[in-house]
Each structure stands twice: as structure tokens, then as C-alpha cells.
Amino acid sequence: MKDxxxxxxxxxxxxxxxxxxxxxxxxxLLELEEAFCKYIKDKNFLNxxxxxxxxxxxxxxxxxxxENATRELGGANIYLKLEGLANTGAHKINNAIGQAxxxxxxxxxxxxxxxxxxxxxxxxxxxxxxxxxxCEVFMGEVDxxxxxxxxxxxxxxxxxxxxxxxxxxxxxxxxxxxxxxxSERKMDxxxxxxxxxxxxxxxxxxxxxxxxxxxxxxxxxxxxxxGLPEVLIACVGGGSNSIGFFSExxxxxxxxxxxxxxxxKGDKPGENASRIAGPGxxxxxxxxxxxxxxxxxxxxxxxxxxxxxxxxxGIGPQLAYLAQIGRxxxxxxxxxxxxxxxxxxxxxxxxxxxxESSHALSSCIKIAKKIGKGKNIIVNISGRGDKDIFITAxxxxxxxxxxxxxxEVKRHEQKNK
Amino acid sequence: xxxxxxxxxxxxxxxxxxxxxxxxxxxxPDFSSSLQAAMGICEGGSDFLEIQFPxxxxxxxxxxxxxACYKALENGFKIKDGFKxxxxxxxxxxxxxxxxxxxxxxxxxGIENFVEKSVDAGASGLIIPDVPIxxxxxxxxxxxxxxxxxILIATPGDSAERIRELSKAGSGFLYTVARRxxxxxxxxxxxxxxEWFELVKNNSTLPIAVGFGIRTKEQIxxxxxxxxxxxxGSHLVNIINDAxxxxxxIKNELKLTVENLLN
Numbered sequence: 182m183k184d185x186x187x188x189x190x191x192x193x194x195x196x197x198x199x200x201x202x203x204x205x206x207x208x209x210l211l212e213l214e215e216a217f218c219k220y221i222k223d224k225n226f227l228n229x230x231x232x233x234x235x236x237x238x239x240x241x242x243x244x245x246x247x248e249n250a251t252r253e254l255g256g257a258n259i260y261l262k263l264e265g266l267a268n269t270g271a272h273k274i275n276n277a278i279g280q281a282x283x284x285x286x287x288x289x290x291x292x293x294x295x296x297x298x299x300x301x302x303x304x305x306x307x308x309x310x311x312x313x314x315x316c317e318v319f320m321g322e323v324d325x326x327x328x329x330x331x332x333x334x335x336x337x338x339x340x341x342x343x344x345x346x347x348x349x350x351x352x353x354x355x356x357x358x359x360x361x362x363x364s365e366r367k368m369d370x371x372x373x374x375x376x377x378x379x380x381x382x383x384x385x386x387x388x389x390x391x392x393x394x395x396x397x398x399x400x401x402x403x404x405x406x407x408g409l410p411e412v413l414i415a416c417v418g419g420g421s422n423s424i425g426f427f428s429e430x431x432x433x434x435x436x437x438x439x440x441x442x443x444x445x446k447g448d449k450p451g452e453n454a455s456r457i458a459g460p461g462x463x464x465x466x467x468x469x470x471x472x473x474x475x476x477x478x479x480x481x482x483x484x485x486x487x488x489x490x491x492x493x494x495g496i497g498p499q500l501a502y503l504a505q506i507g508r509x510x511x512x513x514x515x516x517x518x519x520x521x522x523x524x525x526x527x528x529x530x531x532x533x534x535x536x537e538s539s540h541a542l543s544s545c546i547k548i549a550k551k552i553g554k555g556k557n558i559i560v561n562i563s564g565r566g567d568k569d570i571f572i573t574a575x576x577x578x579x580x581x582x583x584x585x586x587x588x589e590v591k592r593h594e595q596k597n598k
Numbered sequence: 599x600x601x602x603x604x605x606x607x608x609x610x611x612x613x614x615x616x617x618x619x620x621x622x623x624x625x626x627p628d629f630s631s632s633l634q635a636a637m638g639i640c641e642g643g644s645d646f647l648e649i650q651f652p653x654x655x656x657x658x659x660x661x662x663x664x665x666a667c668y669k670a671l672e673n674g675f676k677i678k679d680g681f682k683x684x685x686x687x688x689x690x691x692x693x694x695x696x697x698x699x700x701x702x703x704x705x706x707x708g709i710e711n712f713v714e715k716s717v718d719a720g721a722s723g724l725i726i727p728d729v730p731i732x733x734x735x736x737x738x739x740x741x742x743x744x745x746x747x748x749i750l751i752a753t754p755g756d757s758a759e760r761i762r763e764l765s766k767a768g769s770g771f772l773y774t775v776a777r778r779x780x781x782x783x784x785x786x787x788x789x790x791x792x793e794w795f796e797l798v799k800n801n802s803t804l805p806i807a808v809g810f811g812i813r814t815k816e817q818i819x820x821x822x823x824x825x826x827x828x829x830x831g832s833h834l835v836n837i838i839n840d841a842x843x844x845x846x847x848i849k850n851e852l853k854l855t856v857e858n859l860l861n
Contacts, residue, residue: 202730205755357664478677
């Protein structure tokens, strides 16, 4: 197999990617490209980035041999990369720190960001608090409603959380709102995009800042077990955790890579967010060319996933390319399977995975048995699941939890009387 | 340049006036209301009419137009309705029709197919803000082959060189925006805007249209020193919306609005 190019070729991964932005964003994207290309090779910048990852984010995050789960499933050895143990509870902080530092080098004083599950918004708000930058986060109204805890924390960090009430009121609309805000105010503002998508240079930049996940994993696995794993599995929304996890291994032909997409409630349009495992087709939306869930007329379709972070109609261009050339396989995991996987790893390993990451765990359960003993699978647990307690408690029909919420509201009201 | 557009701009220049371009969203709030609104704008004396084909993710538009696009899509807008709207208008009016939409709409439809259908329907130009000249998917060549203008957009922040580049690559006229940012907010011209207009005027080899944020007759009059065509977008969308909400005669409302602006 020919070597796979990790960086884009002038913004393109095969036919995917590019910079299809309105003219208004062209100057600021060129400025960003120039700064990124300069600083990603700058020793002082990288030292500062790595120091912050170590001392503030808490890297390296552990690689855990999931002994109990391995035994119970009776198949391949399962290893878990615990990105959820990073500050703010997910891999999103790696990119947030990287871009916030870069924005400071560029002389920007204000950061805007979009967020779906709230993890990227939370990470951005956290990075801004730490680095002394003003922060505004755009978040769909639907996502605000289902991820209130993250909104609370973002506001604690001093960020302004602006509800997006247009369109489907989820992640894609938050991206639109942030792009629009950036068009209006770009002199002092950097748009800190959280996923490996959007116009060039974002897909390259986000992958580079997330690639620490794969580099650590390789070293840790080699230390613990020796050699390379047979399989890597990560969940895929836009694709930031998966591309950061995979990129280090792309040219290791023996390593199989699997992206787990949101299978949602079913196969009908609007019931899931499976682009590659589902019926995604080529389109040009939000500044990049990739596969999107869209109708025959090019209108994006609504999506659904139990996890807000995977609830998005497009996929990062590099992953679309890697799927096309057969380097990364994609599966689709149903909401109900995801909850089962979530419960299984909580019970066997004491790990509360985010619902996003539980998609990768669901895929792991299926594959571990299939590929059999002696082989090694590493799953990237991109985030921890504390933030999902309202959703998981509801999915598990835990009435005691909802009684607690009612009582809590009563206690609060009595206190304020 | 498309012949109709060329003749029209010559006529505008010769008569020493400023041209006017209105804007409607096809299918907003429904097909027949949008046709009525478009007819009103044409009858009011608009030289050009920009017809926007709604897209689910219109990142270059402000909230007013975005909201109108969603409404049109909710009410079942299909691309064929947009072409039908243009055909209907062409039967009754000689206002020059331009189609504005986003990359994904024409890309998914097939650019060649979309351009041919646009010409058949009677459109004279296309305005696609998120198709950059560096990677235009063949749009410029296909448009030129079909004698329809590919109208490009210049925005504040563009250098003199970039303005020359855009006016060389595009055709019809150069579409420029008056303010930093998107459609629909605030409105008088400040020093920065005037400097920007001068820069465009001094570097564009094409006629110039200026839009984004225009609301009043006075603003149109002021623009005469800088450009050939004044574009009114979200303000007209608001008037259409108001006319529909208050069950007014849409066509007449829009006709009166445009007449008042131009006389």
C-alpha cells in the first residue's frame, strides 16, 4: 500500500475538503492558514502547547487494559484510552488549548466557538479562562435543553452562551451562527472550530492538535504490551477524536481502524446521523466538500442521536477520504446498543463513558468476539459520561433519579422563600 | 456579459441614474406570495431582481433571510418552483432576473444542468457566494458557455489586487457589500464604508452593485457616487413578511415600496 499522506494537499484529501467559504471569510482564513503553518513548526509554540497539555490538561491520559471486559466478552484484549480524564472531561480540550494559544499569537483577544454536546464549548470556555481570552459559545437550543450541565460550567468559566434558535437548533446551526458572527467581527476574533471539518485550514489544524491522542496511545501500548494493536475504534461525529487517534497509525497497514457513527433510532432519514455507514452523499456545505446527509435537492436533513456530540449531518473531509480509499471502516451503532455498551463498561471496568464514546464501545463489543482471543483492540473513550446523567437516567428509566430532581427543585424553592 | 444585463447597465449609465436591484426568496412564505412580491418589485420599477433559492444552511445571510429560507423550505420549496417563478415573471416583466443560491444547491443538482435550466427559465445571472474562484467546480466556464453571468462578490478586507482579480474573473457586475459582515443590521455609511467603496470603484473593471443593509431612499441617493446599482435585500424581505402577516395586498405593497424608493 502506498503511503497515505497525513496533511491535506492544499486543503484537499482526495476530492474532499477545500475552502468553499464566502469571500468575506477569505482574508481571515488566509491569515489563519499562515499562522498555523508557521506556529505548528515553531519550537517555542509547541513547548508552550505541550507544557499546557501536561500541567493543565493532565496529559498523558491513561491507557487501561480492560481486563474484566476482555474476560467477560471472551474475545480480543480490550484497551481503553481514557481521554475522559483530561481536564473538562473530553479530548476537546487538546484542540481548544492549541487554537486558543495560536489565537493569542495572532493577537486575537476574543474567541467564538460552536458546540453540540457542549464538550467543545466547555473546553473552549476553560481554555479561554486559563489564557485570559473573552469567549462566546453558540449552542443550539435543543442541545442547551439536553446538556444544561455543560452550559452551567461554561458560564462559570465566564463564557457567554448564545442560544441558536434557527434551523434544526443543533450543532450544524451553531456552526452557521459562529461562521456568521466571524464574518461580522473578525479583526479581534478567532473562530475556534471544534471538529476536523469546515474550510481549510481547520481540518488540518484540528487533526494536528488532536494527534497527541494517537501518539500517546502508540507509545503506551508499545510499553504495556509491545508492538501495535490490531484494531482501533473511535466514535465519529465530525471526526476530531477519531482523526486525532487514527492519524499516528494511518501508515501502519496491519492496524485496522473503525469509526462508529450514530445509528440513532433507526434507518429512516432523520432518525440517525450515519453518513458513511448510512446514505451520505457528496456535497459542499459550511465551507468544505464531504459526505452529508442531504435530500435530492441538496438540503441538509435533520439528524438524530442519543448523543448530542454525534448529531451532525456532515463528516470531516479526511475521514470521508479514508473511507473512500478503504483505510477506515465505518459502522453504525443504535441508541439502544449504545446504552447497553455504556452500562457494560461501567459495571465491568468502572468507566463512565460519554454517550458519544459509548458508540465506539458498542462497536468494540461486536468486534472483540469476532476477531477472537490474542488480538488487541484499543477504543478511544473520547469523553466521560457525567454530563449525560439526565439522558442516561431517562434512557434507563431510573425513576429514583427523577424523584430526586423534583425534590431538589422543591428544596431550592423552599430555601429561596 | 449577458446581453440584457449589458444593455441595461448602459441605459442606466447613459441616463445618469443609479440602478436598483430587489430581492425575493423563492417560496417565501409560499410560492404564490413570493410570485406576487416579485411582480410588485418588478412593476415598481426595479431594474434587476435577485431571486434567492432557499438552502438549509445559508451561512452568508443574516437572520432575516435565513428565517425566510427556512419558512420557504418548511412550506415545501423545490428547485423547480424557483425556475417556474422566473418563467412566470419573464412573461409579465422585463426586469432582469438573477438567481442567488448556495454551492450545495447547484452542486447537487449538477452545475451544468442548473445553469441550463436557469437560462431556459430566463435568468441572466447567477450569484453563488460560497463558490470561490480558486475552486469553482467549473461554474465560470459553464456559465460563460451558456451566456449567463457569473456574478462575483467582493467584501471589505479584499485588497485592490483581489478586487481586480474578482472583476476580471466574474461577469455582469461586481457585487459588493457595504458593511463588514452580513445582511440585515444597521445602515448609514461611515468613513470605512466610503473608503471601501472608493477602493472597489478604483479597481473594478466591471460595473458595481452595492448591497447589504440598505433601507432608505437617502442611502440609495448617496450610493450613486460609488456604484451603478443599489441592492435592497433584507428590508424587502421584512416588508414581504409584514404584508403577509397583516394580510395586505403583497404585490401592491411591494410595488409602492419600490416606487417610493425610486421616485
